[in-house]
Amino acid sequence: MSLSIDIALSEDHQSIDGYFDAYLEEKRKPGGNALQSFRTYKASLLRHIKCEEDLIFPILAKASDEPASAEVSTLRDEHQIIVPLLMEVEKHIKEGKDSTSVERKLFEELHEHNAREELKVYGALDRLLSESQKQEAAEALKSMRFFPDTASLP
Numbered sequence: 001m002s003l004s005i006d007i008a009l010s011e012d013h014q015s016i017d018g019y020f021d022a023y024l025e026e027k028r029k030p031g032g033n034a035l036q037s038f039r040t041y042k043a044s045l046l047r048h049i050k051c052e053e054d055l056i057f058p059i060l061a062k063a064s065d066e067p068a069s070a071e072v073s074t075l076r077d078e079h080q081i082i083v084p085l086l087m088e089v090e091k092h093i094k095e096g097k098d099s100t101s102v103e104r105k106l107f108e109e110l111h112e113h114n115a116r117e118e119l120k121v122y123g124a125l126d127r128l129l130s131e132s133q134k135q136e137a138a139e140a141l142k143s144m145r146f147f148p149d150t151a152s153l154p
Contacts, residue, residue: 006122051140068124
């Protein structure tokens with residue numbers, strides 16, 4: 001049976017969303033460890049972005065006849081918005097400031113971004129990627145090889 005990278009990437013979105021929900025739960029707990037929980041979320045999202053940037057987008061960019069390839073530039077631009085928002089939320093948490101408005105911006109950006117990926121891009125990947133490329137992407141999503149030490153993240 002062939003691996004579906006569409007399913008693997010969409011499931012990774014769900015897993016990342018679960019880390020964000022866990023962070024919000026920790027944030028509400030008296031004495032909760034919101035910073036560590038957020039760092040876990042951040043690491044998982046950065047891993048996902050790195051996988052897309054290094055493994056997925058280059059293949060899409062070469063497939064100029066594929067409609068999904070037109071989304072690569074927009075998705076990369078959105079990554080450039082998402083990453084600083086992650087850093088801003090973490091900075092607010094470290095400084096004990098209210099991070100709610102930045103979290104909302106991050107959530108809204110990710111909601112639009114993930115919908116674009118899932119509706120316009122991921123389906124094409126099962127046609128464009130070889131089985132070995134699908135396997136490499138799936139393994140990258142399951143591992144923390146891009147960011148093995150979350151404590152060293154900026």
